[in-house]
Amino acid sequence: DALPISLTGNLADAEDAVHEAYARAWPRWAALTAGGDPTGWVRVVAQRIAVGTWRRARNRLLAHHRQGRTADSVAEMSPDHVALVAALRKLTAPQRQAVVLFHLCDMSGADVAAELGVSESTLRTRLTRARKELLHHLVEADAEFETRVERAS
Template sequence: MTDSQGQTPDTRRDFERFYAASVKRLVTVVYAVTGDLGEAEDAVQEAYARAWPRWEQLVAEGDPTPWVRTVALRLAVSSWRRTRNRVRAHFRHGPPPDLPGLAPDHVALVAALRHLNPEQRRAVVLHHLLDLPVEEVARQTGSTSTAVRSRLMRARRVLSAHLTDSPDTPTAGAGRPATAAQPRQEVLPHE
């Protein structure tokens, strides 16, 4: 028996399993790129809605995850471009203070990612958060490996400047990431 879109109950169950297993990570990735949780959720839901009618074809071609991720990221970027002024105002005011369940490090990372241009942000998310090799990032973004490496290098510099220790610590503003703090060396008196 098939539904109104010609899908069988097994196909529906497979899609539902895929959705349950991948939606949280995909929202996280798109949120890291956009900096807007609502926009990320909308783009991800639309990507799954677009995947459903062609689900059997996507599965037949292999893992549907890259296709859904690419569609979600493109939808998010398109939405971001259409609403640039609204997003800029949101970025000026920072993340909402009531983000549920986000660790301070996560909020700091998302805030730092906002200082990157869209190409750098996408490269960082795909390479560092999804652990994709540079060549795969280049393929998914339609860039060369050299361009991706350059974006990653520039992005690391920007992120390093924004992921520093708090202002009340001696290393604040030194451009060194908080996670890269060096241990103190103690000077021992001679006996």
């Protein structure tokens, strides 16, 4: 599921969130499956775990930054990946969820709207605004990158 990855910015943390969600689901699996498909429950729990992981990572990064250190994990990512994750993080949580579920998880508009508990019209509005914000943030990041390259030359 791409949602935890987009929230954590790290595949290993996202996998941990999904594994933890399934571990939490296992003791109550019979009750979850009796009510229908447990996918939604597992997705919400994984999302909450991923958000917690992201917040802890952000707080660690801010603490390192305050102490003059940089995060080693950022160096491992491609510039495009870093820019996309940074742009996604600048979106509001509802916008980020809509973009990730619709574009990265390839869910239909109706499924995303149902997952988020909003109307399809609201979802379309969120996606439109989120795309505009993403474009703005990615163009801004590209301009900053070009400026750094020019200064380094």
